[in-house]
Amino acid sequence: MTTTSGGPKAGREEDSRPSPANATDQxxxxxxxxxxxxxxxxxxxxxxxxxxxxxxxxxxxRGGDTGVLPIVVGLxxxxxxxxxxNSLFLSSGNITNLFIQASVFVLFGMAEVFVLLLGEIxxxxxxxxxxxxxxxxxxxxxxxxxxxxxxxxGLAATTAxxxxxxxxxxxxxxxxxxxxxSGLLFFEGAMIWMVDTFSPTTGGVITVTNPVxxxxxxxxxxxxxxxxxxxxxxxxxxxxxxxxxxxRRSQGLTAPPARLTVIRLALVLLAGVxxxxxxxxxxxxxxxxxxLPPVIPAILxxxxxxxxxxxxxxFGRYVYAIGGNAxxxxxAGVNLALxxxxxxxxxxxTAGLAGIVYESRLESISTDIDGGTYVLYAVAAAVIGxxxxxxxxxxxxxxLLGGVVIAAIYNGMGLLGLAAAIQYxxxALVLLAxxxxxxxxxxxxxxxxxxx
Amino acid sequence: MQALVDISLAIxxxxxxxxxxxNGAGKTAMIKTISGIWPPDGxxxxxxxxVVHMHSPKEATALGITTVYQDLALCDNLDIVQNMFLGHExxxxxxxxxxxxxxxxxxTLDLLAVTTVRSIRQPVASLSGxxxxxxxxxxxxxxxxxxxILDEPTAALGVAQTAMVLGxxxxxxxxxxxxxxxxxxxxxxxxxxxxxxxxxxGHLVVTGPASDFDRQLAVEYMTxxxxxxxxxxxxxx
Numbered sequence: 001m002t003t004t005s006g007g008p009k010a011g012r013e014e015d016s017r018p019s020p021a022n023a024t025d026q027x028x029x030x031x032x033x034x035x036x037x038x039x040x041x042x043x044x045x046x047x048x049x050x051x052x053x054x055x056x057x058x059x060x061x062r063g064g065d066t067g068v069l070p071i072v073v074g075l076x077x078x079x080x081x082x083x084x085x086n087s088l089f090l091s092s093g094n095i096t097n098l099f100i101q102a103s104v105f106v107l108f109g110m111a112e113v114f115v116l117l118l119g120e121i122x123x124x125x126x127x128x129x130x131x132x133x134x135x136x137x138x139x140x141x142x143x144x145x146x147x148x149x150x151x152x153x154g155l156a157a158t159t160a161x162x163x164x165x166x167x168x169x170x171x172x173x174x175x176x177x178x179x180x181x182s183g184l185l186f187f188e189g190a191m192i193w194m195v196d197t198f199s200p201t202t203g204g205v206i207t208v209t210n211p212v213x214x215x216x217x218x219x220x221x222x223x224x225x226x227x228x229x230x231x232x233x234x235x236x237x238x239x240x241x242x243x244x245x246x247x248r249r250s251q252g253l254t255a256p257p258a259r260l261t262v263i264r265l266a267l268v269l270l271a272g273v274x275x276x277x278x279x280x281x282x283x284x285x286x287x288x289x290x291x292l293p294p295v296i297p298a299i300l301x302x303x304x305x306x307x308x309x310x311x312x313x314x315f316g317r318y319v320y321a322i323g324g325n326a327x328x329x330x331x332a333g334v335n336l337a338l339x340x341x342x343x344x345x346x347x348x349x350t351a352g353l354a355g356i357v358y359e360s361r362l363e364s365i366s367t368d369i370d371g372g373t374y375v376l377y378a379v380a381a382a383v384i385g386x387x388x389x390x391x392x393x394x395x396x397x398x399x400l401l402g403g404v405v406i407a408a409i410y411n412g413m414g415l416l417g418l419a420a421a422i423q424y425x426x427x428a429l430v431l432l433a434x435x436x437x438x439x440x441x442x443x444x445x446x447x448x449x450x451x452x
Numbered sequence: 453m454q455a456l457v458d459i460s461l462a463i464x465x466x467x468x469x470x471x472x473x474x475n476g477a478g479k480t481a482m483i484k485t486i487s488g489i490w491p492p493d494g495x496x497x498x499x500x501x502x503v504v505h506m507h508s509p510k511e512a513t514a515l516g517i518t519t520v521y522q523d524l525a526l527c528d529n530l531d532i533v534q535n536m537f538l539g540h541e542x543x544x545x546x547x548x549x550x551x552x553x554x555x556x557x558x559x560t561l562d563l564l565a566v567t568t569v570r571s572i573r574q575p576v577a578s579l580s581g582x583x584x585x586x587x588x589x590x591x592x593x594x595x596x597x598x599x600x601i602l603d604e605p606t607a608a609l610g611v612a613q614t615a616m617v618l619g620x621x622x623x624x625x626x627x628x629x630x631x632x633x634x635x636x637x638x639x640x641x642x643x644x645x646x647x648x649x650x651x652x653x654g655h656l657v658v659t660g661p662a663s664d665f666d667r668q669l670a671v672e673y674m675t676x677x678x679x680x681x682x683x684x685x686x687x688x689x
Contacts, residue, residue: 312548314541331525332540333540
């Protein structure tokens with residue numbers, strides 16, 4: 001026997017005694033392995049031309065590794081349905097509104113991605129965000145500290161909460177479900193207590209009048225500022241992409257075909273130009289204001305930072321490793337407790353960001369914030385976008401996509417005047433549909449690869 | 453209760469030593485001791501001519517002893533390169549140096565004549581059992597291990613896969629790496645081992661060059677702890 005590549009996984013199930021059937025089995029298995037390999041590798045690393053890339057990509061989709069395709073198709077379908085029902089859906093005013101609504105869901109989703117990657121869950125993000133928002137509102141309002149100090153204190157508080165919850169999970173080996181469920185209850189109480197104690201006369205609501213915090217969501221950049229922002233973002237993205245690929249090529253490693261990179265960059269630029277045009281146009285008759293809300297570039301900065309953290313640092317690599325096989329990571333010398341605790345800390349930090357965006361949008365924070373529903377949207381955004389509940393798979397961009405989908409449903413149904421009851425049920429069905437598509441695609445893949 | 457009693461074992465450099473024995477003979481206890489998981493109650497370990505004390509797998513790894521376990525300890529969701537460097541990734545300006553990792557991984561796999569993987573950027577979940585074993589071994593080679601302990605490397609592998617892994621073991625020894633292989637399968641043992649060490653109920657019953665044994669003799673030692681054909685047997689340890 002030569003070193004034939006056997007079937008994926010199936011090789012291990014095989015009977016080790018030689019049998020006449022074995023030779024043909026091996027051939028089939030080799031074919032299966034080749035298919036599986038083609039599925040598993042990013043098509044851009046195997047293709048040498050754009051056509052080849054498209055074929056490799058399609059093969060991969062058909063093989064069950066659908067990537068972000070279902071979510072993009074789903075989003076397009078949602079947009080078409082709402083646009084047919086109400087032509088205001090794609091108006092510039094509503095699109096701006098939709099992205100603002102999405103920003104909170106996206107941040108909650110990103111908070112959840114850090115812990116989902118470990119195979120854990122954080123049910124407390126909703127009220128942790130509430131605590132962060134209340135700390136900021138109290139410090140910037142009644143206490144009168146500068147906004148930057150208040151924001152840093154708020155984020156420090158939510159990060160500390162993440163560290164405490166992470167420590168309980170990692171050092172005491174308590175299930176994250178229970179720890180963060182306790183967190184959900186505890187921090188709802190803590191939030192109400194803080195408001196009642198430090199702002200007893202305002203009826204459970206603290207208004208945020210600080211212009212910087214309020215303008216994060218409600219402010220508008222001038223048209224020129226919008227274009228400059230796009231230019232900076234695009235040039236940075238293009239420079240990083242081109243540099244990375246040319247370094248790979250110069251070392252003789254596989255890199256995506258140059259033309260593909262050009263097409264990708266062109267599409268990104270096109271999307272950016274369209275969005276800035278939409279944001280810069282007047283939001284409907286009589287509204288009179290226009291411009292890019294600062295929260296949009298702010299979310300992009302967070303997205304880039306978290307993507308970098310998860311894909312280009314040891315910490316990020318270890319988060320994926322622990323989600324994939326914690327025992328293997330431990331044997332490789334990874335500090336499990338530290339990595340896990342840091343992931344919970346980041347979840348808390350990001351929840352704090354979500355809380356600040358939430359209060360910026362309302363220009364106040366109320367003890368009525370529905371942290372219980374927000375945590376479900378957080379998990380839903382991550383999972384609809386493509387993160388796995390079982391660890392090891394997911395990216396910050398998945399939370400972005402999932403958050404936009406949830407916002408589109410929320411926004412569209414509000415536009416149609418449907419009751420909250422209907423909105424909840426439809427969101428639930430979309431979540432189920434997203435999971436079903438993922439599961440069915442993967443099952444198809446398992447069949448094809450002769451997985452026993 | 454003692455798992456291992458009064459054992460004296462030499463593992464020659466650059467050779468493949470096979471550790472065989474029936475279930476409960478003490479093979480696992482033996483490798484756990486050598487890999488620092490269960491420090492011995494008595495006796496000493498001499499490594500590279502000096503006495504060493506290993507109290508944890510980390511200390512063993514630092515000495516150049518790596519154990520590749522049956523259950524492999526790979527992360528399915530990471531690709532081959534990521535698995536090979538897990539825990540000791542090279543950095544460039546504080547970020548992961550993917551290019552160095554990929555080039556080094558490629559070199560190591562070439563050294564071991566691994567040609568069956570299509571791309572070293574595919575997740576190990578898509579690999580066959582033999583290929584996964586290869587990645588685990590390549591990981592040890594890349595860490596500049598001097599002694600690689602393989603725990604049942606061919607268990608649950610098919611024919612072609614087994615041949616692939618045994619070829620890998622031979623090339624490992626050719627690279628000057630010392631291999632200690634635990635196995636049930638005498639076919640595999642006789643194919644690659646330079647030396648045999650036979651354990652029985654916690655005692656080392658015999659050790660010698662593999663050419664001194666035939667299958668029947670080995671089976672007798674493994675099952676009864678002694679051989680009737682004493683005249684043909686190599687000197688007992």
